[in-house]
Amino acid sequence: MAKLREYKCPDCGGPMEWNAAVRKMKCPYCDSEYTVQELNEKLNFGGEAETSGQASPEEISSDFDELTWENNSGYFSDEETAGMRVYSCVSCGAQLLAPETSGSMTCPYCSNNVVMTGQFTGDLKPERIIPFLKDKKAAKEALKKHVNSRRFVPRVFKEENHIDEIKAIYVPYWLFDAKAEVTALFEASKVSTRRRGNVEYTDTAHYRLQRGGGMNFDKVPVDASRNIADDLMESIEPFDFNEAVPFDMAYLAGFLADRYDVSAQECEDKAYRRMENSANQTVQSSLGGYTNVRTLQYDIHFTEGRTTYALYPVWILNTTWQDKKYIFAMNGQTGKFVGDLPLDKKDYYKSWAVLAAVLGLMIYGIMWLMTFL
Amino acid sequence: MRDLRKTVQRIQALLTAGLLTLLCTMLPCFTVSAGAGELRFVDRAGLLSGQEADSLEQYMAEVSQAQQLDVVILTVDSLEGKDPQTFADDYYDEHGYGFNSTKDGVLFLLNMGERDWAVSTTGRGATVLTDHGIEQIMDEVLPRLGNGDYNGAFRLFVQKVGEYSRIAAEDRPVDIYEEIPQEEPRRTVPLRWLFSDLGIGAALASIPMRSAKNQLRTVRNKYNANVYADWQGSDIGGRSMDQLVNTTTTSRIIAAATVPMSQHNNHHNRPTGGGSVGHGSTMHMGSHGTMHGGSHGKF
Numbered sequence: 001m002a003k004l005r006e007y008k009c010p011d012c013g014g015p016m017e018w019n020a021a022v023r024k025m026k027c028p029y030c031d032s033e034y035t036v037q038e039l040n041e042k043l044n045f046g047g048e049a050e051t052s053g054q055a056s057p058e059e060i061s062s063d064f065d066e067l068t069w070e071n072n073s074g075y076f077s078d079e080e081t082a083g084m085r086v087y088s089c090v091s092c093g094a095q096l097l098a099p100e101t102s103g104s105m106t107c108p109y110c111s112n113n114v115v116m117t118g119q120f121t122g123d124l125k126p127e128r129i130i131p132f133l134k135d136k137k138a139a140k141e142a143l144k145k146h147v148n149s150r151r152f153v154p155r156v157f158k159e160e161n162h163i164d165e166i167k168a169i170y171v172p173y174w175l176f177d178a179k180a181e182v183t184a185l186f187e188a189s190k191v192s193t194r195r196r197g198n199v200e201y202t203d204t205a206h207y208r209l210q211r212g213g214g215m216n217f218d219k220v221p222v223d224a225s226r227n228i229a230d231d232l233m234e235s236i237e238p239f240d241f242n243e244a245v246p247f248d249m250a251y252l253a254g255f256l257a258d259r260y261d262v263s264a265q266e267c268e269d270k271a272y273r274r275m276e277n278s279a280n281q282t283v284q285s286s287l288g289g290y291t292n293v294r295t296l297q298y299d300i301h302f303t304e305g306r307t308t309y310a311l312y313p314v315w316i317l318n319t320t321w322q323d324k325k326y327i328f329a330m331n332g333q334t335g336k337f338v339g340d341l342p343l344d345k346k347d348y349y350k351s352w353a354v355l356a357a358v359l360g361l362m363i364y365g366i367m368w369l370m371t372f373l
Numbered sequence: 374m375r376d377l378r379k380t381v382q383r384i385q386a387l388l389t390a391g392l393l394t395l396l397c398t399m400l401p402c403f404t405v406s407a408g409a410g411e412l413r414f415v416d417r418a419g420l421l422s423g424q425e426a427d428s429l430e431q432y433m434a435e436v437s438q439a440q441q442l443d444v445v446i447l448t449v450d451s452l453e454g455k456d457p458q459t460f461a462d463d464y465y466d467e468h469g470y471g472f473n474s475t476k477d478g479v480l481f482l483l484n485m486g487e488r489d490w491a492v493s494t495t496g497r498g499a500t501v502l503t504d505h506g507i508e509q510i511m512d513e514v515l516p517r518l519g520n521g522d523y524n525g526a527f528r529l530f531v532q533k534v535g536e537y538s539r540i541a542a543e544d545r546p547v548d549i550y551e552e553i554p555q556e557e558p559r560r561t562v563p564l565r566w567l568f569s570d571l572g573i574g575a576a577l578a579s580i581p582m583r584s585a586k587n588q589l590r591t592v593r594n595k596y597n598a599n600v601y602a603d604w605q606g607s608d609i610g611g612r613s614m615d616q617l618v619n620t621t622t623t624s625r626i627i628a629a630a631t632v633p634m635s636q637h638n639n640h641h642n643r644p645t646g647g648g649s650v651g652h653g654s655t656m657h658m659g660s661h662g663t664m665h666g667g668s669h670g671k672f
Contacts (some may be wrong), residue, residue, distance in 0.1 A: 151585045195627075201622045208613040216603035234595040274598035280596060338591040352575070352582045362573030364567050364660060371560040 003327050004081065005063045007253045010034070010042040017254030020135040020332070021301055024297035025250060036250045045250075055238050070306045071264065074125045081121045083248040084257055087114040096169070096225045097252070108256065109227060110166040110325060124260055127313070128175075128244040128310040132332045135171050139166050139315040139330050142337040146328070153341050154321055162319065168332065170252065170311035171228060172260035173242065175219040176271035177306040180279040184211040185297035188290035207290065211283050219273050219308065222267035225258040230270070235338040236331040243333060247311065257311060264307045276300060376524045390630050413437065416484045420447035420523040429524065433531050440538040443470040443478030446527050457484060457491035457669040459660065465493050466661035471623035472496075478661060479534050481527070483518070483672075485542045490518070499654045499666030501541040502534065503548040510537070518672045531546050548651035 007025065008017040014029035016039060019346045023035040034042065080282070087105060092113035097120060098105065105114045135140075139164055147157045186209040193202050217242040223233040245251075279300055287293055313332025319324055321342055328339030408592070413433040414426055429446070437444045441519070449477050451565065452460045461482040471478040475496030481649065482491040490511070494502045510533040515528035654666035 011403065091559045146591075150588050152591070191644040192489035199624050200627055202625075203620055204622070208616040208617045208618050210616070212613070213608040216415050217598050217601050218603055220598045220601045229592075231594045235592045237595060240602045271598070274595060278597040278599050280603055296376045323524070343586060343589060348582070352578055355578035356571060356581070357556050358574070359577050360567070360571035363570040363573055364562070367562045367566060367570070369561060 007039065007250055009184055010039070015254065016250070018131050018251050020138075025130065025253075027335075036245075036248050040248065052160065057308050067122065071308070074127075076121055076123050078121050079125075080117045080125075081119060084092055084120070084252070085116045086118050086120050086250075088117040089114045089227075092227055094225075095261065097257040098260055103187075103233045106165075107142060108169055108329065109318055111165075111320070116178055119182060120259060124309055126172065126247040126260075126309050126311045128308060129247045129251050130169065130239060130241075130244045130312050130333050131309070132255070132313040133243070134170070134313075134314075134315065134330065134332050134335045136166065138335060139332075140164070142315075142330050142335055143317060143328060146339065147341065150341060152344045152351070154344045156321055157326075157341065163317070166229045166315055166328075167319040169314055169316050170226040170255055170257040171233065171314045172258055172269045173221045173239075173310050173312050174215065174224050174262075174264045174271075175221050175308040175310055176264075176268065176275075177304070177308075177369075178217050178271070178275060179304045180215045180217065180275050181285055181303060182215070182279050183297070183299045184214055184283055184295070185295055186211070186287065186290075187207070187292075187294040188287065189292045190290060202268065207369040209287065209290070209293075211286060213274075215279050215282065217278070220271045220274060221312070222270045224260045224262045224264075224267060224309070226261050230257060232234055232327060232329050233314070235335050236314065236329050236334075239333055241310075242296065251311075264309075272302065275302065279332075298342065386430060411470065412607050413445050414527070415445070415447045418450050418483065418486070420448050420483070421527070421544075425524045429527055429531070432528065435477075436531050437472075437629040440501075440535055441472045441477060441478075442501065442534065442538055443472060443480075444531050444534050445470050445478065445480040445528065445667065446483075447480060448483045448485065448523075450484070452484050452489065453485065455491040457482060458493065458657075458665075458667060460484075461491040461493035461667065461669070462659040462663075462665045463661065465495060465665070466659055466663055468496075481530055482669075483523075488672050489669060490515075490672050492667040494654060497662075499545055499656060501538045502666070503651060503654045504666070504668060505549045505652055506537055508525040509547060510534070511668070511670065515670075515672050546651065549652065550649045550651045552649045629633040 006249050008014070009027035009032055011032045012027060014027045014031040016025045016027055017028035018024075019033070021032055024035055025039045027031045033144060039045075083100050084097055085100045085102075087098050087102070088094070089096075089112055092110040094107055094109050094114070095117075096105075096114060100116075106112065107114050108246060137311035141164060143163055144158070147153055177204060178200060188209055190205045190207065191202065192205075192267045193200060195201070210311075212281075219239075221237065223230060251254070315330040315332055316327065317339075318327045320326070323344065326340065326342060328337070330337045412430060414421075414430045416426055417640065433444050433446070436442075445468075446463070447464055451462075455463070461480050464482070465476075465480040470476065470480065473496070477497035478495050478504055479496075481500040482489070482493070484490070492502065492507050492511075494507075510530065513533070514526045514530050517523075517529060540547055548562045656664045656666050659665045
C-alpha cells in the first residue's frame with residue numbers, strides 16, 4: 001500500500017502548506033519556511049522521479065487543419081495520490097481533489113455538500129502549476145473592493161461572514177501553443193479629389209495588397225473542468241506562465257484542486273478561435289487607409305501545436321440571492337477580480353426616480369429663470 | 374249729445390296745453406348754449422364790419438350747435454396786463470361758455486395791441502383740439518392774420534374747429550400718434566412643462582444609471598488571444614506588399630456657382646395690438662378752477 005504522503009513540518013511536525021505571502025511552504029505552527037524542493041529533500045520525497053507513467057509525448061490528433069498537439073503530460077502515481085481523494089458535489093457535479101482527511105466540505109461553486117467518491121490515481125498529471133501568489137486576505141479585500149465600488153448591489157454581498165467563505169482552488173487548464181500562418185490577398189482603393197479651376201478631378205488609386213506571415217501564440221488557456229464556467233475563467237485572464245513551476249504535490253497541500261475532466265481535443269476549438277480572431281484582427285488593422293477593401297484570398301492555418309496541462313490558482317466564492325447563484329473569481333496570481341453582480345432593483349429605480357426628479361426640477365427652475373431675462 | 378261735445382273740447386284743450394308745455398320745455402334744447410345770451414363773436418378790436426360779424430356769428434352758431442362745442446372768437450386791443458393764455462381762459466370761464474357740465478368749447482383770442490393770439494380749449498374742446506391740432510390749424514390761419522384777412526382767418530378757424538370735431542367723432546382727434554411699444558405679455562412656464570422636464574430628467578438620469586448598471590457585469594468571454602501572442606516573433610505584417618495597380622481619374626465640371634441673393638427681409642415690425650397713443654393736449658388749471666388746454670403765440 002502506498003504511503004500517505006504527508007507534508008509534515010520537519011521542525012515541529014505541523015501541516016506544511018504553500019504560503020502565498022512568502023511564496024514558500026510554511027508551517028502554520030512554527031513558521032518554518034522551505035521551498036518545495038527543500039521540503040521534498042527534507043522529507044525524502046522523490047518528487048518527479050517517483051512518478052509513474054511518464055508517458056511518451058502524447059499526440060492528440062485533431063481534426064482541425066491536421067494540427068496535432070504535442071504533449072508531455074504524465075500520470076499520477078499511487079504514491080502521489082495516496083491520501084488524496086476525489087470529492088463530488090451532490091448538487092452541481094463538481095469534482096474536487098482534497099485530502100482524505102477532509103471533513104465535511106461544501107462545494108465552492110454551489111455551497112452544497114460534497115462527498116468522497118474515489119481516488120484519482122491514473123489521472124493525467126499536471127506538468128506545471130502557478131502557485132497562489134494572493135492569499136486569503138488579498139482575496140477578501142479584492143472582493144470587498146469589487147462589491148463596494150459598485151452601486152445598487154444587494155447588501156448580502158457585503159456581509160463579512162459570507163465573504164470569509166471564499167476558497168482557494170487550483171483549476172486545471174489546457175494551455176495551447178501554436179503558430180498561425182496567414183496568407184491573404186486584397187483589392188483596395190484610395191480616393192482623393194483635387195480642383196483645377198472649375199473642374200474637379202477624382203483620383204481612384206487601385207491597389208493589390210498582399211498580407212502574410214506568422215503569429216506565435218504562447219500558452220493560450222482553456223479551462224479543463226466541465227463544471228467551471230468558461231467565461232468566468234476567461235474573465236480573470238491573463239495568467240503569466242513565466243511564473244509557473246514544475247508541478248509538485250506539495251503545492252496542493254492545504255488547497256483544493258478541481259479535477260480535470262475535459263480533454264485537450266475538446267478544448268482546442270476555443271483556443272483555435274481566439275488565435276484566429278487575433279490573426280484576423282492583426283491583418284485587418286494593417287489595411288488602414290484603404291477604402292473598398294475586397295478579399296480575394298484568405299488562408300489561415302495553424303502549425304507547431306503544443307498543449308500543456310497545468311493548474312492555475314483561482315479564488316472562488318459563490319453567493320445566492322433571490323434563488324440565483326452568483327459566482328466570483330479572483331486570479332490567484334494577479335489578483336484580478338471578476339463576478340457579475342445582480343441589480344438591487346428597488347434601490348436602482350428609486351435612485352433613478354430621485355435623480356430624474358432633481359434634474360427635472362432643475363430644468364424647470366432654469367426655464368422659469370429664463371423668463372425673467 | 375252736448376256732454377259729448379264738451380268732453381271732446383276739454384280733451385282738445387288739454388292736449389293743446391300739454392303740447393304747448395311740452396314745446397316750452399323742449400325749447401331750451403334749441404337755444405344756443407352760449408352762456409345765457411352771450412355772443413360768440415366778440416369784436417372789441419373792431420376788426421370786422423357789422424355784416425361780416427353777423428355772418429360770422431351765425432356761422433359760429435351753426436358749427437357750435439352741430440358739434441356741441443362753443444366756438445368763441447374774441448378780439449381785443451389790450452390784455453390789461455394778463456398773459457394771453459390766462460386772458461383767454463378767464464374770459465371763457467367768466468362768460469359761461471361751454472356745452473354740458475364739462476363746458477365743452479374753444480375760444481380764440483386775438484390781441485391787436487401786442488399781436489398775440491391764444492386758443493383756450495375746455496372739456497371736449499381740449500380733446501378735439503390737441504396741441505398738435507391747434508398747431509396745424511394755426512399754420513393755416515396765421516398767414517391770413519398776417520395778411521390782415523381777419524374775416525377769412527376767423528371763418529377758417531371756425532371751419533377747422535368744426536372739421537376737427539367731426540374727425541374726432543368719426544375717427545380720432547387730429548394729433549401725432551405713436552405706436553405704443555407692445556408690452557410683452559408676461560411669460561410664464563405652463564405646468565405641463567414640469568412633466569416633460571421630469572421626462573427629460575429621467576432620460577438624462579439614464580446616463581449615469583445605465584453606466585452604474587453596466588459596471589455590475591464583469592464576466593465576459595474573451596474574443597482573441599492577443600495577450601498570448603508573441604508579437605516579437607510574429608511577422609504577420611512581414612510579408613506585406615502594397616502594390617499600386619492603376620489609377621483611374623474622373624472629372625466633372627462644377628457649374629458656375631449661383632450665389633443666392635440674400636433676401637432683404639425688411640421686417641417692419643409693426644407691433645400689433647397694444648394700441649397707439651396720441652400726444653394729446655397739455656392742460657393747465659385756470660383761475661376759476663377749470664382745466665384748460667390750448668396754445669398761444671404771436672402773429
